Amino acid sequence: MEPFISLTGVAAPMLADDINTDQITPVYRDLHPDYAKLLFARKRKRPDGSDDPDFVLNKPQFKDAKILVAGQNFGCGSSRESAVWAFVAVGIRCIIARSFADIYRDNCLKNGVLPVVLPAGDAEAFEKLVVETDGTAPFSADLRTQTVTAPGGRQFKFDIAPEDRTILLEGLDDIGLTLKHAPDIAAWEQRMQRERPWLQSLSRT
Amino acid sequence: MPQTLFDKIWDAHVVARRSDGRDLVYMDRHVLHELHAPHAFMRLDETKRAVRRPDLTFAVQDHTVASRPGRDDTTNPEGAPFIRAMRAGTQSRNIRLFDIGDPEQGISHVVGPELGIVLPGTTYACPDSHACTVGGLGALAFGCGTTELEHVLATQVIALKRPKRMRVRLDGKLGRGITAKDVALRILAEIGVDGGRGHAIEFAGSVAQALSVEGRLTLCNLTIEMGARSGFVAPDETAFDWLAGRPWAPKGAAWDAALKSWRTLHSDDGAIFDREVVIDCGSLEPQITWGIDPSQVISVSGRVPDPAGADPRHQPAMKRALDYMGLSPGLALEGLPVNRVFIGSCTNSRMPDLEEAAAIVRGRKVAQGVAALVVPGSSTVKREAEARGLDRVFRDAGFAWGEAGCSMCAGGNGDKGKSGERCVSTTNRNFEGRQGQGVRTHLVSPAMAAAAAITGKITDVRKLA
Numbered sequence: 005m006e007p008f009i010s011l012t013g014v015a016a017p018m019l020a021d022d023i024n025t026d027q028i029t030p031v032y033r034d035l036h037p038d039y040a041k042l043l044f045a046r047k048r049k050r051p052d053g054s055d056d057p058d059f060v061l062n063k064p065q066f067k068d069a070k071i072l073v074a075g076q077n078f079g080c081g082s083s084r085e086s087a088v089w090a091f092v093a094v095g096i097r098c099i100i101a102r103s104f105a106d107i108y109r110d111n112c113l114k115n116g117v118l119p120v121v122l123p124a125g126d127a128e129a130f131e132k133l134v135v136e137t138d139g140t141a142p143f144s145a146d147l148r149t150q151t152v153t154a155p156g157g158r159q160f161k162f163d164i165a166p167e168d169r170t171i172l173l174e175g176l177d178d179i180g181l182t183l184k185h186a187p188d189i190a191a192w193e194q195r196m197q198r199e200r201p202w203l204q205s206l207s208r209t
Numbered sequence: 210m211p212q213t214l215f216d217k218i219w220d221a222h223v224v225a226r227r228s229d230g231r232d233l234v235y236m237d238r239h240v241l242h243e244l245h246a247p248h249a250f251m252r253l254d255e256t257k258r259a260v261r262r263p264d265l266t267f268a269v270q271d272h273t274v275a276s277r278p279g280r281d282d283t284t285n286p287e288g289a290p291f292i293r294a295m296r297a298g299t300q301s302r303n304i305r306l307f308d309i310g311d312p313e314q315g316i317s318h319v320v321g322p323e324l325g326i327v328l329p330g331t332t333y334a335c336p337d338s339h340a341c342t343v344g345g346l347g348a349l350a351f352g353c354g355t356t357e358l359e360h361v362l363a364t365q366v367i368a369l370k371r372p373k374r375m376r377v378r379l380d381g382k383l384g385r386g387i388t389a390k391d392v393a394l395r396i397l398a399e400i401g402v403d404g405g406r407g408h409a410i411e412f413a414g415s416v417a418q419a420l421s422v423e424g425r426l427t428l429c430n431l432t433i434e435m436g437a438r439s440g441f442v443a444p445d446e447t448a449f450d451w452l453a454g455r456p457w458a459p460k461g462a463a464w465d466a467a468l469k470s471w472r473t474l475h476s477d478d479g480a481i482f483d484r485e486v487v488i489d490c491g492s493l494e495p496q497i498t499w500g501i502d503p504s505q506v507i508s509v510s511g512r513v514p515d516p517a518g519a520d521p522r523h524q525p526a527m528k529r530a531l532d533y534m535g536l537s538p539g540l541a542l543e544g545l546p547v548n549r550v551f552i553g554s555c556t557n558s559r560m561p562d563l564e565e566a567a568a569i570v571r572g573r574k575v576a577q578g579v580a581a582l583v584v585p586g587s588s589t590v591k592r593e594a595e596a597r598g599l600d601r602v603f604r605d606a607g608f609a610w611g612e613a614g615c616s617m618c619a620g621g622n623g624d625k626g627k628s629g630e631r632c633v634s635t636t637n638r639n640f641e642g643r644q645g646q647g648v649r650t651h652l653v654s655p656a657m658a659a660a661a662a663i664t665g666k667i668t669d670v671r672k673l674a
Contacts, residue, residue, distance in 0.1 A: 021526060022402055022502055026640040031621045033287035035247060035294060046642050051628070077403040077436060081638065082619070083338040084245070085354035106372075106406060106438050107338060107352055114356040165370065167230035176229070178356065179258065182364045185233055188225040189261075189366060192235055202459040202467045203237045203331060206264060209460050 006116040007175030011098055012144040013070025016060050017134045023074055024081035025108065029090045043090035061094075065139030069094075073134045074101040079108025088115045098145045100152065102127055113168055114178060118147055126160045133158070147173055211477035213374045214443050215409045218349045218474070222332050224366055231368040236351070237331040238265055239361050240317045241304070243288075243295035244272035244621060245336040249359040250298035258363045260302045265365065267326055268299045268306040271316045272621040276584045276611030281309065285623045315587020315613040318342035318555040322426060323589055325455030329444035329471045334361045339555045339637065341432040345425030346452065347444030347474055349409070352433060373483035375408035375437070376476070379416035381491030386671050388565065389424035390557060390635070390654035392416060392488075393431035394496035398506035399488055405437030408484060411476060416490045417442050422451040423559040430556045431637055434503040443475040495670055497542055498639045498652040500530030505639075509657070509669045513540045533641055534649045535629075542651070542667045548630040550581040550662040551644070552655050553611070554618035557635035558586030562655040563594050567602045569659035569673055575607035576665025582624070584611035608662065617644055633661040 029042045043061070050056045060066055072091065078101035079087060088111045091099070099112065100120040112119045122130055133154045134143070141155035147169060152160045170176070197204045212220075224233040239262075241249075246268060253260070260266060273288030274280065283289045292309065299306040307314040313324060318339055321327040329347035333340060340352035351357075351367055361367060377396055397404075410432055412425075420428065425442045432440025442448075449468060452458050459467045494508040505527075507513070515538035516527035531537065552558070552566050563585065575581045583603050585591035591613050594600055600610045617624040618636040620643065626632050628647025635658050639650040651667065660670040 021522070024502075024638075024640055026619075026638070026643050030642060031244075031619050035290045046646065051647070077406065080402055080436065081338065081433075081640065083336060083352045083354050085356060088354075103403065103406065105403070105436060107354065107433075110357065111354040114354065165230075167227075167370070170229050178368065179256075179360050179363050181227060181229065182233060182360065182366060182368055185225045185227065185366075186364075188233070189235070189364065192224040193365075196235075200467075200470060202328065202463050204265075206326070206457055208456050 005114070005175045005177065008097060008116050008118045008147055008172040010144060010146040010148065011070055012142045014066060014068060014139045015071035015073050015134045015137070015143040016066040016069035016139070017073045017131065018060050019073065019075050019131060021075035021102070022077045022080055025079055025084050025087035026081055028079065028087035029084060032086065039086060039090045039093035042086060043094055063139070069139070070096055071098045071100060071143055071145060072096050073131060074099060076102040078104050080105040083107045083111070085111045088112055088117055091117060100130070113171055116172065116175060118145060118172060120145060120152060120162050122152070122160050122162050130154070130160050211479040213480040213482065214411055214441070214474055214476045215349070215374050218330055218332065219371060227368050231370055233366040234332060234369050235366050236334040236361050238321065238327055238333045239267070240321050240326070240333070240335045241266065241268040241358065242272055242317050242337060243270050243291045245355050245358060247291060247294035247298055248355045249362060250294065252359050253362060260304065260362045261365045263303045266304045266362070267321070268295060268304050269317045269320055270295060270307070270309055270314060272615045272619065274309055274612070274614040275622055276582070276614055276616045276624055278612060280612050288622055311588065312592070313587065313589055315589065316555045316558065316615055318426070318430065319558060319586035319590065322346050322422070323455065323587060325452055325458030328452065328458065328467065329448055330474045334367060338433040339430055341438065341440050342426050342430040342555050344429035344432065344439060344441030345422055346448050347441055349441060350439050352438055372438070373408045375405055375410045375484040375486070376482040377410055377412050378414040378485065378487045379412060380414050380487060380489045381416060382419070383416060383490055383493065386656060386674055387493050387495065388654040388656065389420050389427040391493055391496040392490055393428050394498065394503070394506045394652065395490065395493055396488060397431065397434055397504040398496070400435055400486055402434060402502050402504045403436035405432065405435035405440070408437050410435065410437045410440040412440060412442050418445065421561060422448055423561045426559065427556055431503065434637060444471055495654060495657050497657065497667065499534065499536060499542060500527065501533050501639055501641050502530070503637065503639055503652060505530055507542065509543055509667070513538055513542065515539060543669060545631065545667045547579055547633050547661045547666055549626045549632040550579060550658050551617040551632060551634040551636065552582070552658050553584035553586065553616050554636040555586065555615070556637045557655045558584065558590065560590055560593055562635065563590070563599050566655040566659035567599045569656050569670060570606045570608070570663065571602050573606055573663045575662045579662055579665050581608045581662040582611060582617065583608050584616040585613050588613045620644055633658050633667065
């Protein structure tokens, strides 16, 4: 996995709450879709199929956004990972939201995407700056110092669990990390085979 | 110290603490579906990793399979690559696949419980957010993404941070015609779509205890809509009786030993929950969603709320919902004309669901101009329903009777409505565009959906019963 250390770029405001994964990437019809095109595929369009110029990511100043700023419960709904892959495909690797849906947040961590939740007191001021800046100057997010910096230099500190920070900073191979515990897994299986055999031995009658 | 049921199951499955601080939690059962598994298979091919426990892994074709009778791989042409990749990927890895044409094919969350693959106190992984459904049997489920799925295939564990514990106590006794779906929608109305975020939810109280297993599966199905990944009802004699004799459930001495262990699966008196919500269900009416998230719920006799009177933070979303749904504040939903009715999905597609709907439909006709579809949750359910003549009841009334799968829940198999249509549906998500671009979805119980099909408008089912 590509590590996340820091990034600098335009921050696009999408301040609604409860943006769900059906909106982020509608159910797709292709085993190998163009994930960049899939991102907000329905919301980007007007009913006649043309691009909606009012949709934030269609606006010229946000075309190359690297940070998305959203409301509460971002990424609720289906567990589809395409809803993270699509952001990676367009170069957005940092999402700053009031809160994240549980599965979506985990999917971010597995793809080198930094999910940031600012302290409640700072979130409003930060969102205001993003709206006012309107894509004219870059913001940066730095995981080493756990800060988001606005164009004027104002800094916002954020908390992240140490285990999540390590995974992102080092770009760790999640499966590789777990497989170091292969002997523990085997030992657990052997113990269960003795203590609760119905968990380990499945047979059909 | 008194323990919650959640902690008992979690602690019994922690294999080790990983170097990054996450718990490695063993997954006793893993069920895959064809929309997401093919991508994980490709990644396993690239990294040359094997599936650790194919014997604990099962697979179904459910999301993309056509519901049309006589279907094959290409009836839904867009599903064919997924279906074939699933077949090839499971064959080469020796994973049992419930394929198209298999007499036990169906939706993962229906098949797992009904075949006795999922058991009380087991952990369960599935690359689908509605994995939580199986909590109805007292299993601890983890819906996950594709990378997690690959991780479970390779290691049989998930690296997790322990969530907080929440209890939703459902007091009282349900009135006639009130179902688990109404209860779940009411909870959503009370706690919202993120009320359970960061928590595992135990549903308890007299209402949860009185529900059938199918009712509990419906209740737990909507846990993810509350923002929680896992939700469950403590297993009891109702659950054990339901499981006994199912094909993959333990038998003989193994069953006796399992039963002894299962009887310890409850939260101890005095166990501490991080959050507790109490809802009195005694006077509950049939519930229905009016908006575009599953917490935008009112009683069927109620009126569409006015954003002006709501929390300012919710106002923009409410206005957008009213606009999308073609509704105005103060309007009664009852009497609103309906174009389409869907009965099915992992929420409401089991035998009791179909029986409740059929009881309303029997001897009546679908209203003119309404397209009505019933899709059983599994081929097993379909066969049982046909043996009891339910297919005739639905077909004689003018319903289409489909082959098992997810169908119109997410429209991944091509079953969709048309823009502007009002669809009364027994599914779990009323998101914009989910059942087709511009389709206006109202979530209800199976009996309420049947009532809407018969009258051609949103109807309080108690007036028809």
